[in-house]
Structures are given as C-alpha cells and as structure tokens.
Amino acid sequence: MTIAVAASVITTTYREALRMALREALQRDPRVFLMGEDVGCYGGSYAVSKGLLEEFGEERIRDTPLSESGFVGAGIGAALNGMRPIVEVMTCNFSLLALDQILNNAATLRHMSGGQFSVPLVIRMATGAGRQLAAQHSHSFEGWYAHIPGIRVVTPATLEDARGMLWTALMDPDPVVMFENVLLYNLEGELAADAGAVDIDRAAVRRLGDDITLVTYGGCLYKTLQAAERLATQNVSAEVIDLRTLRPLDMTTVLGSLAKTHRMVIIDEGWKSGSLAAEIMARVMEQAFYELDAPIERVCSAEVPIPYARHLEQAAIPQVDTIFAAALRTVNHHV
Amino acid sequence: MTPSPEFARKLLYEMVRIRRFEEKSAELYSAGKIRGFLHLYIGEEAIATGVMQALRPEDAIFATYREHGHALTRGLSAGAIMAEMYGKLEGCSRGRGGSMHLFDAATKFYGGNAIVCGGLPLAVGYALAQKMQQRAGLAACFFGEGAVAEGEFHESLNLASLWNVPALFLCENNLYAMGTALERSEADTNLVEKAASYHVQGKSVDGMDVLAVLEAAQQATQFVRDGNGPYFLEFRTYRFRAHSMFDAELYRSKAEVERWKQRCPIAGFSARAICEGWLMPEMIDAIETEVAREIAQAVEFAEAGTWEPVETLTSDVYTARVQA
Numbered sequence: 001m002t003i004a005v006a007a008s009v010i011t012t013t014y015r016e017a018l019r020m021a022l023r024e025a026l027q028r029d030p031r032v033f034l035m036g037e038d039v040g041c042y043g044g045s046y047a048v049s050k051g052l053l054e055e056f057g058e059e060r061i062r063d064t065p066l067s068e069s070g071f072v073g074a075g076i077g078a079a080l081n082g083m084r085p086i087v088e089v090m091t092c093n094f095s096l097l098a099l100d101q102i103l104n105n106a107a108t109l110r111h112m113s114g115g116q117f118s119v120p121l122v123i124r125m126a127t128g129a130g131r132q133l134a135a136q137h138s139h140s141f142e143g144w145y146a147h148i149p150g151i152r153v154v155t156p157a158t159l160e161d162a163r164g165m166l167w168t169a170l171m172d173p174d175p176v177v178m179f180e181n182v183l184l185y186n187l188e189g190e191l192a193a194d195a196g197a198v199d200i201d202r203a204a205v206r207r208l209g210d211d212i213t214l215v216t217y218g219g220c221l222y223k224t225l226q227a228a229e230r231l232a233t234q235n236v237s238a239e240v241i242d243l244r245t246l247r248p249l250d251m252t253t254v255l256g257s258l259a260k261t262h263r264m265v266i267i268d269e270g271w272k273s274g275s276l277a278a279e280i281m282a283r284v285m286e287q288a289f290y291e292l293d294a295p296i297e298r299v300c301s302a303e304v305p306i307p308y309a310r311h312l313e314q315a316a317i318p319q320v321d322t323i324f325a326a327a328l329r330t331v332n333h334h335v
Numbered sequence: 336m337t338p339s340p341e342f343a344r345k346l347l348y349e350m351v352r353i354r355r356f357e358e359k360s361a362e363l364y365s366a367g368k369i370r371g372f373l374h375l376y377i378g379e380e381a382i383a384t385g386v387m388q389a390l391r392p393e394d395a396i397f398a399t400y401r402e403h404g405h406a407l408t409r410g411l412s413a414g415a416i417m418a419e420m421y422g423k424l425e426g427c428s429r430g431r432g433g434s435m436h437l438f439d440a441a442t443k444f445y446g447g448n449a450i451v452c453g454g455l456p457l458a459v460g461y462a463l464a465q466k467m468q469q470r471a472g473l474a475a476c477f478f479g480e481g482a483v484a485e486g487e488f489h490e491s492l493n494l495a496s497l498w499n500v501p502a503l504f505l506c507e508n509n510l511y512a513m514g515t516a517l518e519r520s521e522a523d524t525n526l527v528e529k530a531a532s533y534h535v536q537g538k539s540v541d542g543m544d545v546l547a548v549l550e551a552a553q554q555a556t557q558f559v560r561d562g563n564g565p566y567f568l569e570f571r572t573y574r575f576r577a578h579s580m581f582d583a584e585l586y587r588s589k590a591e592v593e594r595w596k597q598r599c600p601i602a603g604f605s606a607r608a609i610c611e612g613w614l615m616p617e618m619i620d621a622i623e624t625e626v627a628r629e630i631a632q633a634v635e636f637a638e639a640g641t642w643e644p645v646e647t648l649t650s651d652v653y654t655a656r657v658q659a
Contacts, residue, residue, distance in 0.1 A: 033467070059467065065497070070490025073456020074463060077474070080445065081395070081464035104450045105457060113438035113446065114429030115651035149652045173654035 007194060014187040017162035017195075018048045018180065022086070024196075025170055026056050029084060032170060035062035035071055036088030036124075045090050046126055046185050072098035072123065076106045076175075079121040084170050089125040092141040092179065106175040107150030121175045122166065127155075128181040128219045128269055129317050135305035138313070140269040142179040142218065143276035146246040152176045153246040154200050155218040157184065159191045161244060164198030176200070181219030181269075200245050203253040209239035212331050213257040215280060216267040217243040220318050224267050227323035236331050246276055254280065255288050262293040263333075265326045267318050272300035294333035297326040336550050343613035346388070346545050348622050350380040350601045353404035355626050356413060357576075359634065360403065360420065360434075364580050368637075369420040371433045372449075376404035378575035381600035382507055383408050385548025386475065386568075389556045393472030395443040395461055397454035400435035401507075401574075402447050405477060410442045413629055414636030423640030430643055443472075451512075452478060452485035455504070459491050462500035462565075473501040473559045480569075481512025483529060484520055492533040495565040502565040503555055504530065507542065509574045514586035530567035542570030543598045573598075 012020075025032045034049060040063040043050035053061040064071040068089060075087035089095045095102070106119045129138035146153045154169060154176060156162045162184075169176035206221065207228050216224040221242050228238035239257050243249065258264055264284065268277035277298040284296060302316040338346065357375045364373045376383070383404040390396070390409075398405045406416055411427050419426025420434050428438045428447070436447035445461070448454040458476035465472055482488050483506070495502045506526055510517055517524050530537040536558070540551040548570060555566040573595035577584050584592075608614040 065490070065493060067486075067490035067494065069487050070456050070459070070494050073453075073487065073491075074460030074494060077457035077460025077462070078464040078467075079460070080457065081461045082468060083464045085460075100450060100453065101456060104453060105448075109446070110654065111651045112428060112432050112436050113440075114426075114431050116428070116438050116440040117445065118654050152653075173656075 009190040010193050011188065012159060012191050013185070014159055014162045015046065015048055015185040017159045017191060018166070019050070019052070021163050021166035022049060022052060023055070025086070025167055026052070026060060029170070031082065031084040032086065033060040033062060033083065034086045034088065035064050035075065037064055037066055037090050039063060039088050044088070046182065048185070049088070068094055068097035069101055073101040073105065075121050075123070076101060076119050079119045080109070080117055084120055086122045086124060086166070086170070089123060091137050092125045092127045093136050093139055095123075095125050095141065102151070102175070102177070103148055107148050110174065111150060118173045119175045120170070120173050122169045122178060123175065124178045124180060126182050127179040128183060129301070129306045129313055130183045130219070132308055132310055132313060134308040138306035140301065142246055143268065143270035145177050146276055146279070148247070150174065151247065152200065153179070155179045155181070155244065155246060157181070157218050157221040157242050157244070159187070159189050160195055161198060163191060163195045165200055167197040168200045172200070179218060183219050201250065203244055203250040204242045205239060205253065205257065206242045207238065207240040209237040209261065211237045211261055212263040212265065212327055213239045213241060213254070213261045214265050214267060214323070214327060215241045215243065215254055217246060218269065220267045220269055223318060223320050224323055226320045227327060230320065230324050231327055234328065236327065238327060249280070249283070251283055251287065255284070255291070258284065258288055258291050262291055263330050264292070264296045265299060265323065265330055266296065267299045267323055269301055269317055271303050272298055273303060275300055293335070294330050297330050299323050299326050336546055337611075338546070338613060340613050343608045344618060344622070346384060346549070347601070347604055347608060347614065347619070348626070349384040349408045350545065350604065351622050352413070352626050352629065353380040353383065353407055354601055355630055356403060356407060356633070359630050361576070361580070363420070363634070369434065370422070371435070372400065373420070373434050373580045374401040374578065375574070375576040376401055378595065378599070379507060379509060379542065379572045380404055381545035381548050381604070382505070382542045382570045382572060385545045386505060386552040388549050389552035390475055391472065392443075393470070395445055395472065395474050397445045397458040397461070397474065397476040398447060399451075399454065399478055400447065400449040401479070402437055402477070403434070406437045406439070406444055409444055411437065411439045411444060413633035415439070417633040417637040418640045421637040421640060422642070423637060424643045425636065425640040452482035452487040454478065455482065455487055455491035458502050459495045459500060462495065462502040463498055466498070466500050471560070473503055473556065475503045475505060477505045477507060479512065480506055480508035480510070480517055480526060481515070482506070483526055484512070489533070492530055492535050492565070492567070496533045496535045499564040501559045501562075503559050504535070504565060504567040506567065506569045507572055508569050509572050511578070511586065513578045514582070516586070526569045527567065535565050535567045537567030537569065539569040539571060542572030543600045543603065545600055545604050
C-alpha cells in the first residue's frame with residue numbers, strides 16, 4: 001500500500017463531497033445523468049445536487065414525478081441501453097415503492113438472462129434516524145438490501161468515501177445501491193484536494209486496537225469512534241471497523257481483527273431481528289467460532305417504528321452509551 | 336391493405352409457427368419435459384406477428400411471461416426457445432429463465448418479464464436512453480390489460496409522455512387478468528382513454544385480424560419514429576387456452592370461448608387469403624409441413640441439449656470483475 005502525500009487539503013462537508021463526486025461524474029462521462037424527485041429545481045431534498053441543474057441542464061439533471069417504481073425502473077431501462085444513470089430516491093422508506101424494480105429487475109436480469117444483460121445503475125438514498133422525521137422517513141433498510149444477490153450495497157461514512165465511492169460505483173457493471181445517512185450530510189472535515197475514486201470492496205479499520213473489535217458502518221461510525229475513545233479511558237483498546245460495503249461483506253478484515261482481539265460488538269442501526277448484525281454474527285460463528293473469548297453483542301435499533309419525540313427516537317437507536325456499555329460487558333466477560 | 340403473395344405467406348407462416356409451437360409446448364408440458372408455469376399464446380398470434388413486421392432490428396422488445404410467440408417471430412430460434420423451456424444450457428437464457436424469461440441480446444429481446452407491468456418502466460428508460468443518445472429505434476413494450484391496473488402503468492405512460500420518448504405501448508387485451516374480467520377490475524374499461532389522459536395518443540384495434548394489427552402497428556411506429564413521443568395500441572383479443580397449465584377456467588363459459596374461436600386469426604386469414612387469391616390452398620399445406628419440420632428440429636435440439644453444470648450456479652449474479 002502506498003501512502004500518497006496530499007498536495008493540499010480542503011475543508012468541506014459530506015454533502016459537498018457527494019456533490020463534487022456527482023459533478024465530476026457528470027463532467028467525465030456523458031453517459032451519466034442524475035434523476036429523482038426534486039434533484040433539479042429544488043436542489044435535492046438534502047441539497048446534495050444544488051446548482052447542478054444550472055451547470056448541466058435539464059436533460060442530465062432530471063426532475064421526476066413522485067413515481068418511485070417508474071423512475072427507478074426507467075433508470076434500469078436506461079442502464080440496459082448504454083447510459084450510466086444515478087437515481088436518487090429521497091429516503092430509503094420511499095424506496096420500498098421501487099423495491100419490485102430493484103429486486104425483480106435490477107438484481108435479477110443478469111443471472112436470469114444467462115449473463116446477456118447487465119444493469120450498470122447507481123441508486124442513492126438517504127437512510128437513518130435522528131432528525132425527528134418519525135416512522136416513515138427514519139428507517140435503515142441497508143441491511144435488507146444487503147440480503148439481495150445481484151446488487152452491491154455501499155454505505156459511505158467518511159468524506160473520502162462520500163467523494164470517492166460514486167465513481168467506482170458508476171464504473172461497476174452491476175447495480176450499486178448507496179446509502180447516505182442523513183446525520184452525515186452536515187459532517188465537516190478535511191479532504192485531500194485531489195481526492196478521487198476509492199475501492200468499494202474492502203472494509204476499513206478506522207481505529208486500531210487490541211482488546212475488542214467494534215464492527216459498524218454508516219452513521220453509527222462516529223458514535224462507535226466516540227465509544228472507543230471512552231473505552232480508552234477505561235484502558236480498553238478498541239479496534240473500529242467500518243464495513244463500507246455491506247454486500248459483498250469483507251469478512252477477511254472483520255475476522256483479521258477478531259483474530260487479534262477475540263471479542264466483538266456489532267453496531268447496526270437496523271432492527272436487530274434478521275439484521276446485518278445477525279449476518280455478521282452468523283458468519284463469525286461459522287468461520288471463527290474458536291477465536292471468540294466472549295459472546296458477541298449487538299447494538300441495534302429497538303424493534304419499534306422510529307418515533308417522533310426526540311427522547312424516544314434517541315432511545316430507539318444505537319448511542320455512544322449503549323455501545324460503550326456493550327463493549328465493556330464483552331471485555332469483562334470471562335468464561 | 337393488400338399484401339403481396341409473398342408477404343401474405345409470411346404472415347400466415349409466422350402465425351402457424353406460433354400456433355404449432357405452442358401446441359407442441361403444451362404436449363411436452365403434459366409429458367413432463369417442460370415444467371414451471373407455461374402460458375400459451377394460442378388465439379393471440381396475429382398481434383405478435385403483425386406488430387413484429389412493423390419493427391426493425393434497431394428496435395428493442397420488452398415482453399411478458401406469455402412471450403413465446405413474440406420471441407419466435409422476432410427471430411429467436413425455435414430450438415433456443417424450446418431448449419430454454421427444457422431448462423437446458425443451450426436455451427436462450429441458458430436454462431435459467433424458462434418459459435417466462437426468454438432473453439436474447441442479438442435480437443434486442445429484453446424478456447420475458449413475469450411481474451405484471453414490470454417491463455413498462457424499463458421500456459420507458461430504454462427509450463429515454465435512445466433519445467439521449469440520439470439513436471434510431473424505439474422501445475416496443477407488450478403487456479396484458481391486467482397491467483393497466485398497476486400503478487406502474489400510469490407512472491410509465493406519464494413519464495413517457497412527459498419526456499416524449501420513443502416508446503410503443505402494446506396492450507394485448509384478452510379480457511381476463513388470469514381469471515378476473517376487465518369489467519370486474521376497472522371502473523373505466525376504455526383503455527385508450529386512460530392513455531389519452533396522459534396525452535399519449537392511441538387506438539383500439541381488432542387483435543384477431545393480422546392485417547388490421549399490421550396496419551395499426553405501421554402507423555404507430557411511424558408516429559413514434561417521427562419523434563412525436565409514445566403511442567398506445569390496444570389489441571382486442573382472446574386466449575383460447577387456459578391462463579396457464581394450472582387453470583381450470585371457472586371464470587368463463589365454454590360458449591364464450593367457442594364464440595371467440597370462430598374468430599381464429601389463422602383460420603380467418605387463411606380463408607381470406609385464399610378467397611382474395613393471395614394464397615393457393617396447397618400453400619397452406621406446405622406451410623404446415625415446413626413448420627412441422629422446424630418444430631421437430633427444435634424438440635430434437637432441446638432433447639440433445641445439456642444441463643448447466645451446478646458448479647456455475649452462481650455465475651452471472653454479478654459480472655465477473657477483473658481484480659486489480
């Protein structure tokens with residue numbers, strides 16, 4: 001691995017990093033276009049595509065009616081026919097209106113046609129709770145999508161990934177679904193001025209540690225890093241893994257860390273039953289049972305529709321406190 | 336319209352091919368050679384045959400799970416279709432799709448979609464891409480009248496019209512969505528008016544008359560090719576056989592089926608062609624002989640086919656990627 005020394009860094013946000021990625025893709029490849037509800041005149045419901053309509057015009061920044069199934073399906077059709085569409089779905093809750101197209105067409109066409117047709121489509125959607133948007137705008141369905149063979153599921157959590165995953169996803173010959181946690185849009189930080197495409201194959205170790213492995217992705221990454229900081233004050237050295245891609249899972253990185261720490265907590269904003277966290281747990285049982293010095297714990301969302309009231313909403317989703325407590329229990333567990 | 340003798344022969348030949356292919360498929364289903372669902376096109380042959388004559392190689396076709404006839408007359412070989420229904424590697428989808436999922440990149444045949452209305456958004460997006468890339472060729476999308484009840488029908492017609500894309504919507508109205516009659520499922524059964532409500536021009540056509548189908552399809556394709564946006568055609572037709580091989584047909588009377596059989600598109604066209612002098616009676620026998628030979632060869636091809644090795648079960652879930 002080579003470590004590039006960045007010529008310069010800029011201060012930016014997750015939202016702006018996504019916009020830079022969109023702009024670059026539109027500039028580099030005439031086959032790329034963006035479509036979705038309010039991506040044009042409104043500037044994107046989370047302001048990601050603000051200004052792009054003026055820059056690239058109505059053909060390539062295409063406002064759609066509220067027809068999720070229709071325009072996601074149209075994205076699949078355009079991808080079948082030589083374009084590289086980016087379809088934005090306002091929130092993952094709304095994406096359920098297009099789930100038929102995503103599963104029965106996008107994910108299926110290649111295998112079902114005996115490899116004759118592929119669907120190079122990127123679908124972006126907002127996910128996650130924390131803005132008091134209640135039970136029809138706050139859920140985390142990335143784990144559900146990761147259940148589906150035929151699509152790739154990515155969850156950029158850092159500015160580098162917000163900047164770099166889109167291009168790689170666009171160059172992928174198969175459909176990629178990208179989940180952007182709503183709490184990350186305002187995330188501010190430094191980014192190399194020349195930041196570009198990043199891989200969408202491997203998990204990343206965001207913090208090195210020896211005593212316990214904390215596996216997470218997306219919006220929970222920062223809560224997990226904070227929990228790790230607090231664990232350090234208790235002399236617990238936590239390693240934090242950002243999965244980055246939920247399908248296919250990079251178990252090599254996860255198991256490599258476990259081989260060092262022998263203890264694990266999985267933090268996942270999805271509901272616990274049948275969750276992505278459950279899948280990781282199952283794979284650890286199958287592949288690395290004897291590495292474990294303690295049962296794995298999971299910190300997931302409470303099994304309720306995400307409520308509106310702030311204290312209830314916060315109680316429903318993973319928090320630094322609950323991650324910290326779970327990690328401490330796991331570290332202190334002795335057979 | 337008056338077809339030339341050669342063209343009249345071609346139309347009859349294509350319809351007979353479909354009919355005999357379907358009859359053989361039913362037989363092979365009963366013999367256990369074909370499994371899964373099998374939806375026969377018998378009675379509706381004039382539509383695929385007539386429409387396909389108006390389409391060009393640069394056009395793309397999106398079809399439904401009742402698509403053997405469309406695939407055949409588009410140019411997929413009878414052998415590749417039969418082998419697909421046998422589940423053989425030599426099938427047009429390598430045996431992974433079966434009867435409902437025939438695909439062929441060479442003839443731009445995009446399936447074989449077994450989700451009712453699932454192909455309409457694809458056709459709209461395909462047509463949008465044609466327009467954005469300034470390519471000739473339209474997206475022709477077949478669907479049954481049952482699809483009209485799906486939200487995607489309305490979303491797709493609206494998008495196609497809003498974006499003025501070269502999409503041709505071809506509604507095969509055989510009166511029943513499985514066993515539910517159109518008037519038992521739609522408050523308004525005028526389908527052309529539904530299309531018109533999205534400013535999509537359309538027309539209702541006798542789907543049992545191959546010449547009427549052809550003429551309407553020629554006008555419609557010309558309209559779309561001229562850049563006027565999408566067009567909608569409703570073909571009034573009837574399936575003579577059950578919905579699938581599992582259907583006891585409790586929802587319609589034998590008398591009704593018999594009435595429609597009197598309007599058989601093949602018998603009707605043959606009689607007219609002979610009466611008008613487009614075809615000689617002995618030519619019909621010659622067509623039957625030729626078709627019988629083709630279908631026998633297709634069955635032979637399917638029988639001789641091989642099974643995909645289980646080892647490649649998971650290939651083509653994703654495109655094989657060159658690892659950096």
